[in-house]
Amino acid sequence: MKVIHWFRRDLRLLDNTSLMAACAEAAGAVIPVFILDTRLLAGAGVAPVRLQFMLESLRDLDANLRKSGSRLILRKGLPEVELPKLAKEFGANAVYFNRDVTPRAIARDSRVASALNEAAVDCKSFKDVVVFEGAEMLTKDGHPYTVFTPFKRNWLAKWDGLNGGAPIKNLPNFSPQTLLLPTGVSLPLPTLKELGVTATVPGQGGGETQAAALLAKFLADGVHKYGTLRDSLTVDGTSRLSPHFRFGTLSPRIAVHSAFAARMEEGNRFSTAIKQPENGVDVWVSEVVWREFYMQILQLHPHAYSGNFNRACDALQWGGGNAKKDAELFAAWCDGRTGYPIVDAAMRQLNTTGWMPNRARMIVASFLCKDLLLDWRLGQRYFMQKLVDGDPAANNGGWQWSASTGTDAQPYFRVFNPTLQSEKFDPTGVYIRKYIRDLARCPQEFIHDPTKVPPMIALQTNTASYPKPVVDHAKQKDIMAARFKALK
Ligand SMILES: Cc1cc2nc3c(=O)[nH]c(=O)nc-3n(C[C@H](O)[C@H](O)[C@H](O)COP(=O)(O)OP(=O)(O)OC[C@H]3O[C@@H](n4cnc5c(N)ncnc54)[C@H](O)[C@@H]3O)c2cc1C
Structure with missing residues (x-):
C-alpha cells in the first residue's frame, strides 16, 4: 500500500496524526505532498506575511524530511485536480490529511474527496488541528457549547481522562524509516517574489524547528510569569507561538503536554516562598483552550464566519x-x-x-x-x-x-x-x-x-x-x- 500524506495547516513531522497513520499503515511507502493552491493564491485573503511564514515552514519541513531520507513533493494547482494526478503518478492507493474547520476548507476537502472517489483512490481525514473536536465536546444535553467556562471544564476533564492526569513521558514520535523517498517530480519551493507577492514585513521564523525552540524557551521561563505579564504592553509576556499553532508547525497536544510537564517545575519553584497571583501554566493552557473553543464555534456554527454569532x-x-x-x-x-x-x-x-x-x-x-x-x-x-x-x-x-x-x-x-x-x-x-x-x-x-x-x-x-x-x-x-x- 502507498499513501500520500497531504500537508495543509500541519507543517510538521512530530505528532502529526495523519502522517503517523500513513506511516503505520503504509509500511515504507508514504509520499509527503504539499500543493500550492492556485485558488487560494489568487484569492483576496492572501496575506504576504502569512505566505512568507508558510514558505519558511515548508522549507524547514522539506529539510526535516530530507534528514529522514525523504523529501517534500510540491505541486501547484487545484488540490482536487492535482491529488488524483499524483496518486496515479506514484501508484498511491490512498490520500490522508488532517481536517480543518473553516467553511471554505470543508468545501475544498469535499471536492477533493469526490475527485479521489471518482479516481478510485481512498481518502481519509483525521483530527489534528485541535485536541478535541466537534461531537467530542458537547454539553450533557448533547448541544454545542456556547459559553467558554463549562467548555474549558469539560476540555480539562477530558484531557485528564486521556492521560490519567499526568503529562505523558514519551511524546508521540514520528518514525522516519517508514517514509518513501519519492522519485517523482517536485516543483522547487518558490520565493515570495516568484509567487508575485511583495514582502511587507521581515521574516517571522516559520517552521517546526523554530516552533520547538520557541516553546522550549517559553516553558523554561516565560510561562511561569505568564499569569502576571500576559497583558503587559511594556514587556513581551506571551509565547508568540500563535503563527505556529496557525500553520501546525506546533502540535497543540505537544504544547499542552509540555506545559503541564512544566507545571511540575512551577510547583517546585513557587510553592514555598513566592506566591504567584495566578498559576502561569494553567492560565496559558486556558488560552490554548480558547483557541479550541473558537475552532469549535466556527465548525458547528458556520454562519458566524461572516455573520453575527448572535443573530x-x-x-x-x-x-x-x-x-x-x-x-x-x-x-x-x-x-x-x-x-x-x-x-x-x-x-x-x-x-x-x-x-x-x-x-x-x-x-x-x-x-x-x-x-x-x-x-x-x-x-x-x-x-x-x-x-x-x-x-x-x-x-x-x-x-x-x-x-x-x-x-x-x-x-x-x-x-x-x-x-x-x-x-x-x-x-x-x-x-x-x-x-x-x-x-x-x-x-x-x-x-x-x-x-x-x-x-x-x-x-x-x-x-x-x-x-x-x-x-x-x-x-x-x-x-x-x-x-x-x-x-x-
Ligand atoms: C480582535 C482579535 C483578533 C484576534 N485574531 C487572532 C488571529 O487571527 N489568530 C490567532 O491565533 N489569535 C487571534 N487572537 C487571539 C490572541 O490575540 C492571539 O492568539 C495571541 O495574541 C497570540 O499571541 P501568543 O501566541 O503570544 O499567545 P499566548 O498568550 O502565548 O497564548 C498561547 C496560544 O493560545 C491561543 N490564544 C491565546 N489567546 C487567545 C484568544 N483570545 N483566542 C483564541 N486563541 C487564543 C493562541 O493560539 C496562542 O498562541 C485575536 C484576538 C482578538 C481580540
Whole structure:
C-alpha cells in the first residue's frame, strides 16, 4: 500500500496524526505532498506575511524530511485536480490529511474527496488541528457549547481522562524509516517574489524547528510569569507561538503536554516562598483552550464566519451615517492616525511587524466597533490581511467578542476606555514611544493623552505633528450602547 500524506495547516513531522497513520499503515511507502493552491493564491485573503511564514515552514519541513531520507513533493494547482494526478503518478492507493474547520476548507476537502472517489483512490481525514473536536465536546444535553467556562471544564476533564492526569513521558514520535523517498517530480519551493507577492514585513521564523525552540524557551521561563505579564504592553509576556499553532508547525497536544510537564517545575519553584497571583501554566493552557473553543464555534456554527454569532445583532446599525466620513475613520484606524496613542501604536505595530499582542488587539477592536461605530467585519478583514497568525476561527472569535456580537462576548455596555487601558497596560509609555515616532519625546505626564501637551512643549518635543483625536470617546461609547440597548 502507498499513501500520500497531504500537508495543509500541519507543517510538521512530530505528532502529526495523519502522517503517523500513513506511516503505520503504509509500511515504507508514504509520499509527503504539499500543493500550492492556485485558488487560494489568487484569492483576496492572501496575506504576504502569512505566505512568507508558510514558505519558511515548508522549507524547514522539506529539510526535516530530507534528514529522514525523504523529501517534500510540491505541486501547484487545484488540490482536487492535482491529488488524483499524483496518486496515479506514484501508484498511491490512498490520500490522508488532517481536517480543518473553516467553511471554505470543508468545501475544498469535499471536492477533493469526490475527485479521489471518482479516481478510485481512498481518502481519509483525521483530527489534528485541535485536541478535541466537534461531537467530542458537547454539553450533557448533547448541544454545542456556547459559553467558554463549562467548555474549558469539560476540555480539562477530558484531557485528564486521556492521560490519567499526568503529562505523558514519551511524546508521540514520528518514525522516519517508514517514509518513501519519492522519485517523482517536485516543483522547487518558490520565493515570495516568484509567487508575485511583495514582502511587507521581515521574516517571522516559520517552521517546526523554530516552533520547538520557541516553546522550549517559553516553558523554561516565560510561562511561569505568564499569569502576571500576559497583558503587559511594556514587556513581551506571551509565547508568540500563535503563527505556529496557525500553520501546525506546533502540535497543540505537544504544547499542552509540555506545559503541564512544566507545571511540575512551577510547583517546585513557587510553592514555598513566592506566591504567584495566578498559576502561569494553567492560565496559558486556558488560552490554548480558547483557541479550541473558537475552532469549535466556527465548525458547528458556520454562519458566524461572516455573520453575527448572535443573530439578534443583525439589526444593529453600524457607521456614523456618512459613508465618506466612515471611510476616512476606517483609514485613520488602519494607518494608526486616530489620535489615541495606544490604538495608533498597536496598529502601527501590526502594519510594520505583522503581529500585535492580545491586549492591544482587544483595545483596537473595541475602538473600531464602539468608538468609530464601524462594523467588526471591516476589522476582521484587515487583521486577516496583516496578521502572521491570522486564523479564521480565533480572529472571528476575537472580533465578535470585542464587538459584543459573539458567543460569550464582552457585554455591550463594557467599553474599553483607550486612555485608561493605556495607563494600565503601558504605564511608562514604552510601547507607545516605540511605535509612534512623533511621541518619542513626549513628556511622561502627557503620553497617554497628548491633547494636553502645552503648545510650547509640543513645539519643543516635536509632538505637534501627532494627530488630534478623530472622535470623542465619551460621546461615541454612549451612541453604541444606545444602539445595542435598542435591540432588546
Ligand atoms: C480582535 C482579535 C483578533 C484576534 N485574531 C487572532 C488571529 O487571527 N489568530 C490567532 O491565533 N489569535 C487571534 N487572537 C487571539 C490572541 O490575540 C492571539 O492568539 C495571541 O495574541 C497570540 O499571541 P501568543 O501566541 O503570544 O499567545 P499566548 O498568550 O502565548 O497564548 C498561547 C496560544 O493560545 C491561543 N490564544 C491565546 N489567546 C487567545 C484568544 N483570545 N483566542 C483564541 N486563541 C487564543 C493562541 O493560539 C496562542 O498562541 C485575536 C484576538 C482578538 C481580540
